[in-house]
Amino acid sequence: MSDKDDAPRSRATAEMVAARANVSRVAVSRAFNPHTSLKPEKRELILRIAKELDYTPDRAARALVSGRSHLIAIIVPDVYAHWESQEIDALTTALQHEGFATLLFKTRTDYSMDEQLLATMRGHNPDSVIAFVENVKPSTLARFMGRAVPIYVHYPAPGATDDSVSNPLHDRLNVLQWDGIDQAVALLQGYGARRIAYLSGAPESRANTSRQHTLEEVMARRGLPPPVVVKGDFSYDAAYRATVNFFRVGDGADAVFAVNDVGAFGVIDALRHELGLRVPEDVKVVGFDDIAQSHWKSYNLTTVKFDLDERVNALVRLILRRLNNPAAPGLQETLNTRLIVRGTVG
Amino acid sequence: MSDKDDAPRSRATAEMVAARANVSRVAVSRAFNPHTSLKPEKRELILRIAKELDYTPDRAARALVSGRSHLIAIIVPDVYAHWESQEIDALTTALQHEGFATLLFKTRTDYSMDEQLLATMRGHNPDSVIAFVENVKPSTLARFMGRAVPIYVHYPAPGATDDSVSNPLHDRLNVLQWDGIDQAVALLQGYGARRIAYLSGAPESRANTSRQHTLEEVMARRGLPPPVVVKGDFSYDAAYRATVNFFRVGDGADAVFAVNDVGAFGVIDALRHELGLRVPEDVKVVGFDDIAQSHWKSYNLTTVKFDLDERVNALVRLILRRLNNPAAPGLQETLNTRLIVRGTVG
Numbered sequence: 001m002s003d004k005d006d007a008p009r010s011r012a013t014a015e016m017v018a019a020r021a022n023v024s025r026v027a028v029s030r031a032f033n034p035h036t037s038l039k040p041e042k043r044e045l046i047l048r049i050a051k052e053l054d055y056t057p058d059r060a061a062r063a064l065v066s067g068r069s070h071l072i073a074i075i076v077p078d079v080y081a082h083w084e085s086q087e088i089d090a091l092t093t094a095l096q097h098e099g100f101a102t103l104l105f106k107t108r109t110d111y112s113m114d115e116q117l118l119a120t121m122r123g124h125n126p127d128s129v130i131a132f133v134e135n136v137k138p139s140t141l142a143r144f145m146g147r148a149v150p151i152y153v154h155y156p157a158p159g160a161t162d163d164s165v166s167n168p169l170h171d172r173l174n175v176l177q178w179d180g181i182d183q184a185v186a187l188l189q190g191y192g193a194r195r196i197a198y199l200s201g202a203p204e205s206r207a208n209t210s211r212q213h214t215l216e217e218v219m220a221r222r223g224l225p226p227p228v229v230v231k232g233d234f235s236y237d238a239a240y241r242a243t244v245n246f247f248r249v250g251d252g253a254d255a256v257f258a259v260n261d262v263g264a265f266g267v268i269d270a271l272r273h274e275l276g277l278r279v280p281e282d283v284k285v286v287g288f289d290d291i292a293q294s295h296w297k298s299y300n301l302t303t304v305k306f307d308l309d310e311r312v313n314a315l316v317r318l319i320l321r322r323l324n325n326p327a328a329p330g331l332q333e334t335l336n337t338r339l340i341v342r343g344t345v346g
Numbered sequence: 347m348s349d350k351d352d353a354p355r356s357r358a359t360a361e362m363v364a365a366r367a368n369v370s371r372v373a374v375s376r377a378f379n380p381h382t383s384l385k386p387e388k389r390e391l392i393l394r395i396a397k398e399l400d401y402t403p404d405r406a407a408r409a410l411v412s413g414r415s416h417l418i419a420i421i422v423p424d425v426y427a428h429w430e431s432q433e434i435d436a437l438t439t440a441l442q443h444e445g446f447a448t449l450l451f452k453t454r455t456d457y458s459m460d461e462q463l464l465a466t467m468r469g470h471n472p473d474s475v476i477a478f479v480e481n482v483k484p485s486t487l488a489r490f491m492g493r494a495v496p497i498y499v500h501y502p503a504p505g506a507t508d509d510s511v512s513n514p515l516h517d518r519l520n521v522l523q524w525d526g527i528d529q530a531v532a533l534l535q536g537y538g539a540r541r542i543a544y545l546s547g548a549p550e551s552r553a554n555t556s557r558q559h560t561l562e563e564v565m566a567r568r569g570l571p572p573p574v575v576v577k578g579d580f581s582y583d584a585a586y587r588a589t590v591n592f593f594r595v596g597d598g599a600d601a602v603f604a605v606n607d608v609g610a611f612g613v614i615d616a617l618r619h620e621l622g623l624r625v626p627e628d629v630k631v632v633g634f635d636d637i638a639q640s641h642w643k644s645y646n647l648t649t650v651k652f653d654l655d656e657r658v659n660a661l662v663r664l665i666l667r668r669l670n671n672p673a674a675p676g677l678q679e680t681l682n683t684r685l686i687v688r689g690t691v692g
Contacts, residue, residue, distance in 0.1 A: 054489070056466070056468055056469050057469055070466075071449075071470070079425070079431050079432075079434050079438060080431040080432040080638070085426040086425075086426040088426075089425035089426040092451075096451070096452060096466075099466070101449055101450070101451065101466065101467070102449070102450040103417075103449055103450075104438050104449075104450060105438075105442070106438050106442060120402075120447065121447070123403055123416075124416075124417070236638075265642065265644075266642075268644075269642060272643075272644075273643040273644070274643070292426070296582060296612075296615060297586070297615035297616075297618075297619040298615055298619070298644035
């Protein structure tokens with residue numbers, strides 16, 4: 001193809017492709033849908049002629065006929081948070097390989113979702129919706145969905161009953177936090193830490209509360225006093241300020257377990273650059289996520305990891321399984337966590 | 347509205363809304379399009395009844411009629427890069443306010459774009475396409491667009507002729523780098539730096555080459571020897587390794603001007619944690635972007651900033667201006683840069 005054209009061409013139609021290939025209009029449609037059966041040589045011929053004529057099927061028109069939009073909506077509180085941006089990036093790459101495009105929607109800052117925006121989302125008729133925020137209720141989302149089944153990321157708390165039966169239809173990715181957090185506390189104990197503080201995320205986040213409950217349960221089983229909660233909001237700046245206050249005004253601690261890596265960076269910088277304390281000699285720090293920045297030499301953070309590739313693969317599997325079986329009861333995938341040991345405990 | 351429904355409802359239709367409101371089907375369409383005129387009380391009535399009936403217009407159906415999809419495609423090399431993720435986040439928020447949803451597409455790692463993916467993009471019929479990579483040629487993009495006019499982010503080099511006349515139709519956001527880079531070099535000179543190295547980005551990136559040419563021109567005009575180029579690729583890890591090599595094997599420098607902030611972090615960590623050099627006493631460092639991490643205490647980076655809000659506003663203006671005037675010749679918006687002084691020069 002040449003790069004010399006100076007203006008957009010008018011579009012070729014499916015009828016033009018069908019005529020040139022001497023096949024039916026239906027065969028042209030089928031050729032562009034990898035999930036339909038068609039003789040390989042016939043599909044090849046149609047796709048070659050479509051390319052010559054510069055024809056591509058119009059997704060809006062196809063969506064009306066097939067009921068599929070090839071759009072996957074993702075609802076996030078923010079795109080720039082380090083973990084989220086890495087996940088959206090990997091997910092978009094994986095979805096492109098499956099023929100889907102990513103449609104982004106942002107929640108309000110309190111993690112709730114504008115109903116007008118949910119209506120807009122439904123208007124685009126996505127094939128699936130991934131909700132990274134648990135604050136948009138499945139029942140609300142279902143009301144706005146039409147036919148897509150939302151996928152939720154769950155952080156089951158230890159001993160919590162499975163509420164999938166009583167819940168309206170949705171699929172879920174379960175992230176088990178116990179193993180990684182237990183390994184982190186064991187390591188801290190092994191290096192003599194007893195008073196462990198928890199730097200929290202925003203209180204509206206269920207990921208935060210479930211992480212805190214798991215930590216409390218792990219510490220109780222290990223005979224440790226409950227963690228003192230230092231209030232953060234997932235950001236570096238809040239973590240920095242809260243740490244300065246906690247060590248200047250409060251009792252301090254032997255170690256800080258942070259709800260996320262970015263918060264842990266704020267804790268480390270406050271300890272070193274404002275409080276004159278050494279990490280790990282005076283205070284040990286553990287994070288959660290293992291984002292790419294965690295291995296940067298200024299932080300070199302010991303942290304709890306859940307694997308990004310595994311997570312993205314599990315989400316794509318949930319989408320494809322659901323599209324193959326629209327009426328199946330709630331589908332699930334489960335991932336585990338583990339400790340990555342670096343330089344902030346020891 | 348209640349949250350108790352356990353299953354998606356079947357959709358209300360525009361006809362149902364029209365009947366209940368005692369208006370025409372056309373009036374219902376107009377009520378949902380803010381750009382059409384309709385008596386305020388009539389629009390209010392229709393929207394109220396639509397809400398009661400839980401009706402939302404189907405975008406796919408509307409797109410076929412109106413020719414507008416309310417989708418804005420964004421082509422990026424990666425979502426997780428710090429500057430890009432902050433820009434996509436702010437842009438998605440701004441676009442949501444205007445009634446558009448963001449559709450994400452990723453390039454190959456060499457910044458080129460899979461033609462199959464461009465065809466998919468065209469199939470979704472976006473109202474506009476923002477290309478953050480200059481490597482997808484405007485003429486290629488135009489061929490795949492149908493009706494949308496792509497927006498490119500340009501970094502005009504000093505003295506370069508304006509090629510907008512000879513180029514096929516596209517709109518552009520010009521980012522002028524001269525002022526910020528000149529301020530950075532003046533500050534470095536003022537603190538006695540003479541041998542200034544340039545940590546580069548990936549060689550395929552035109553943003554990288556135009557930044558380098560601007561720096562060379564600024565340094566020449568200020569009577570400085572040309573910068574030695576230390577090869578990076580925008581990443582922390584490449585910057586770290588290249589800096590260690592350059593100071594261990596090569597001649598070293600009084601200062602390093604990094605193509606982006608993340609590269610500057612790699613330079614700083616290599617100098618401090620691997621080479622035992624002090625920043626800024628032994629080596630001064632300047633970055634480019636002013637991402638949120640630049641004020642973190644471990645780095646506290648002096649850097650060249652272009653304002654995110656201004657940039658997002660300019661992009662949204664370009665989109666709206668183009669939709670109001672599809673046949674206008676190439677539209678432009680222009681932004682400037684300036685130096686943010688922190689602790690890595692002085």
